[in-house]
Amino acid sequence: MDQKTPNPPAHEVAYRRLREMVLDGELEPGQAVTIQGLVALLQSGMTPVREAIRRLIAEGGLEFQGNRRVSVPVLDRPRIEELAFARLALEPWLAGQAAVRIRPAEIATLERIDDALNAAIARGDVRAYLRRNYEFHARLYAASGATVLTGLVDALWLRMGPSLRVVCGRFGTSNLPDMHESALAALRAGDAAATEAAIHADISQGFAQIRLSLAAG
Numbered sequence: 001m002d003q004k005t006p007n008p009p010a011h012e013v014a015y016r017r018l019r020e021m022v023l024d025g026e027l028e029p030g031q032a033v034t035i036q037g038l039v040a041l042l043q044s045g046m047t048p049v050r051e052a053i054r055r056l057i058a059e060g061g062l063e064f065q066g067n068r069r070v071s072v073p074v075l076d077r078p079r080i081e082e083l084a085f086a087r088l089a090l091e092p093w094l095a096g097q098a099a100v101r102i103r104p105a106e107i108a109t110l111e112r113i114d115d116a117l118n119a120a121i122a123r124g125d126v127r128a129y130l131r132r133n134y135e136f137h138a139r140l141y142a143a144s145g146a147t148v149l150t151g152l153v154d155a156l157w158l159r160m161g162p163s164l165r166v167v168c169g170r171f172g173t174s175n176l177p178d179m180h181e182s183a184l185a186a187l188r189a190g191d192a193a194a195t196e197a198a199i200h201a202d203i204s205q206g207f208a209q210i211r212l213s214l215a216a217g
Contacts, residue, residue, distance in 0.1 A: 014038075014048035015055050022061040022072065022158060024130050025165020029074040033062060061158040075163045077214060083156055084207045090153050091137070091203055096196040097144035099187055106143050107187050110136060114180045121178070126168040130161065136180055140187075140199075164206075167213040179205070 008016070018038065021027050038049045053070055056062040063073050075083070113136045120128035134157060141150045179202035186194035 009048075010044060011048040011051040014042050014044040015052040017042050017044075018049075018052045018056060019061065019158065020131075022056065023134055023161040024127050025162045025168075026127070027072045027162055029072050029162045029166060031072045031162075033070045033072065056158075059155050059158055061161075072162050073159060075160070075210075077211075079159075080163075080207065080210055080214065083160060084203075087153070087156055087203050087207075088200060090149055090156075091141065092196040092200040094141040094144045094146055094149055094153065095183065095199040096192040097146055098140050098142075099190060099192040099195040101145060102140075102143040102187055106139070107184065110139055110180075110187070111184060113139065114184065117178070117180070126165060129168065130164060134161075137199075140183070163210065167209050178202070 027033065033053065035046055035049050035053065038044070038053070039046055042049060042052075044052075053062060057064050057070065060073070062070050065071055073079075113132055117129060117132035117136060120126075120132055137157070138150075138154070141153060144150065179198045183195055183198035183202070186192075186198055
């Protein structure tokens, strides 16, 4: 849900790439993150990597553990329930606001993203599924025009990326929740209440999968 800028400086490039790695679950929950390791992985300098880590800690995507140790957050049951409460409180409302403001071209973009998401599910591509799922929700909420709340929601998604990757790894992509078709139909009809209901159901089903994963683990 962040705005892209052309020709970004090195620290912004490092931040965006590291942020994508967290969102897409390329870093596992509990995994240690070091400046030296990321310098090699991101092919960046130490100063841009250090700044990227600092920003991700501030946003909740990484955690400072003390003794200069930084790691990917591990979501326990209380944190999961806190995130579920926040997302269910904010995201359906944003979707409803988007339904009354969204333009046909924006709906068409969402349809293309959802087609790519469905293709990722069909071929079992977890990373592509996570990327397209985030992109669908981000584009939808951006259409609401509520920039303060979309920023808050983006931070919630950032905290969940690694754990969602674990869930997908355990259950595969065949049974992943997807209420996007219902949301798209509601958007085409300009039905805010139905759009809210579809997104609420989508999020609820996703957290049900996460709870199953916690119980199995």
